[in-house]
Amino acid sequence: MDSRKTLSEHAIYNYYGAKPEGEIQSREIKKSPSARVDKARQLYFETKSSASVEFPYWYTRRWEELEGEIPIVRRAEALKTGFEHISPAIFPGELLVMGKTHHLRGSYPMPWLSEAFFMAQEDEMYKDALEAGKVSADKVTTMGQGGGNVTQSVGNVISLAGKFGLRKEEMPILLHIANKWFNKSVDDVGHKYEQLVPGYKEKEEIMRAVICMFDSGYTLPQGREVMNYYYPLQYGIEGIKNICKEKLKQVAGYPDMDRLYFYKAVYIMLEGLQSWINNHAEETKLMASLEEDENNKSEYLEIAERLGWLANNPPRTFHDALQLVWIFHIAVLNEDAISGLSPGRLGQVLYPFWKRDMDKGLLTSERSLELLECMRMKFTELDCFASMGVVGGVLSGNTFNNLCIGGLTKDGESSANELEMLILESAMTCDTPQPTLSLLYDEKLPEEFLLKGVECTKIGTGYPAWVNNRVAIEFLLNNFNHEGLDLEEARAWSIGGCLETSAGSWMPLELEGVIHYIPGGSAPATSVGVHFISLPKVLEAVLFNGLDKRTGRRVYSSHGYKLDSYDEVWNAFKEYFSLTVEVLTLTNNIQHDVWGKISPSIINSMLKPDCLEKGKDISNKGSRYNRTFNVEICGGVNLVNSLASIKKNVFEEKNFSMATLKTVILENFGYISASETGSFSLTEQMKTTNYKTWLKIHKQCLDAPKYGNDNKYVDNIFKEWQDWFSKMCENYTSLYDEPLYSCQISVSTHGPMGAVTLATADGRLSGTTFADGSVSAYPGTDKNGPYALFSSATCYNHASSQNSQLNLKIHPSVIQGREGAFKFLEMIKSYLRRGGFHVQFNIVDSRMLKDAQINPDKHRGLMVRVAGFTQYWVELGKQIQDEVISRTEYAEF
């Protein structure tokens, strides 16, 4: 252990082209929001993620009172009671108001979904509550790293899931109500029934080995989907209640009685939302009464009037419409644990209101920009309460509200509009993580619009991501045509969550006698089904004949292959992978069925075409399109690089035997484990004293062909994997009796999944993070520049999968100025024209990231692009930070 040397002693990161030297290069352009929003952002920076028990308390109390009631009506009453009792809070200076709870970054546990993870800590949390002393806010603000995360219990605040603070006086009641859900939550009931699936035992071992990251039915049962705001914008809340009243009359007593209960549930829910909004209107009046400044007082009174109006009526103005959109967005988020609830093509949804106000002189561009900045703050304040594994290991604290711009209209023309230009501008002046932006690239989009997108990407926000409209449409037509989706409808698509292609519909919004077809989501949650299978870990199990060598547990039965040919390795991999998908599909189908019975979606169902028309909620296939379950994977590039290394080194050149490969994997090529060094990228690992024993073999593994260099040897393996994967998903059937499809995003799972995986045959070391995304090269291995990477990435048809994901890191100097912008846009176009689905960028000097890791307090506002999302650097875990630093930085192209 005496000769601890890093693998790359001189490089703290990987780069292509001339290594940047001199001063760290900062962003090219820096814009600022309005004074009002700047103040709001400062408040946000100083605010900690906070959980409360108010909503779950009232939900549970009402639920218990209604034992014997029809389940969906019982749930509606419980939700209504929860909404009615949210303490209203109006923060000074807000133009858009209301939040999930009374805290600025508020959220709450939902024990009806899962109570297990905080019940497991019951004793510890009780102890924390009893031992709590006098709180000091200063103690927390000096934590530094972690931004808004409450990473440990302090004073009167208890840390939950390493992120959320809960007042100690609320802990006993939380545990009291959690106990009431024991054996009744979706988690517990689902667990009871999933054990009936043959192969359940293997499923448990797959989860223990972290071959699969987590179950979806009780963790994040909704999300990765696109909101549809049509009904509230067209009818207002009272108008939707009237629709329900009419429908109730039509269906009462007739067959298919579930419709009766659904309409009743929606009606009840809307009453709850009305109380919630009116409570905030009253609070705003109180704030006005305490205000001495006449302008502020008048602003409060305007807000109160607006809320009072929107509690019943459709919006009159753009400002009204934006406020109502926000209310329904958080209403959906409050009914379930949800990540990735995307506002979709909001600039096109709101355009009719905006254009009318602008034409009438009721609104200016400056005021529009300020409102959009306020909207950005509201989305950025969102938190999703979940366990540490989910909120940290998968989400990195993000909520993935993807706002899409561009794309095509119903009749195939450019959808880009002036409001979307302002949305881009607001994303630069108020550069916060939410909502993230995706530009739906199409050849028909105007150059001015694309250049505005480039201007935004260049400043280093990580957005907009650039997404291929035509590839998405091809995917949708392939997968939803049997449900009636045609080309016109396919154009209404948008991205749900970070990068999930989601089917949409055109809804006829009538405004002053003119019909405007606005796009909105019309499919339920996606990225439900099989959540993140670690491909390198499956290959590891193949090499060790079904054993997880890290834990010593048997995951799979022996595969029976001698592994004396490449084909045998590949066949064994396919068998283990198929078994994994099969058992996870069946168990997750049960979990989601239980979710639909115990905790059905009511508000989101009401919003989604055609639930309100059919009288069926999402879990009863009320949505227009229902083929949404998928199989998500992680670590694909490390799998392919490893297969290439095995093929070349073991079977073709016979540089070493399979037995030797297994030994060097167990020996971690003579390096200390990442968990011991605390560093999770390949560039900074430390050697043991016997590393020379394995040096040659390690070099042979590192020198084997690597994906991302336009190398046919490895790209053919990549293509074979992709083609097989997309096809095999169709062998499995979702709860909604539809075949699954493939989904290729890593989110943050490449960190924790890498952490439990031994060294791999591509030379990656044990415990280090996998390559991100799905078509990003492994850091430092793409040596031939971005265009070679593009060739590798497009060696298969991207429309065969729900998505693909490519991250690039570019040094700011490469794309400086107007000439740089044109060069940058041409590079993006060249990738998308080749059929690439998605590309996104970190425009950053890697040395700045390294500095931010050492001095987080100096970089509170620094954001980076991780996978399909942008996040504050200080709120990311170290596994992901190390991976982002080590990504290849392009200093020329």
Added chain:
Amino acid sequence: MNHIDCKYYLATDVFKGICKRTKDNINADEPACSDFEKATKCKHCIHFSTKDEFLGLCKDKATAYPDMQAVTCKDFSWN
């Protein structure tokens, strides 16, 4: 009493908040000023009875907790 117990306390997070009257930033667990007025909480309600430090009963029936905000509770009545 502390800021967190005051009617004019606007919590931004679990540690701190803003005074609705003065707009000053204040810490939840620091002593309130002379303008303190009791917040509408279960512990001040006529229907609430205490069981222990952290739990009690609402109308002798439902378990409740003393520090719960009751500003939206239609049955709240000052004790």
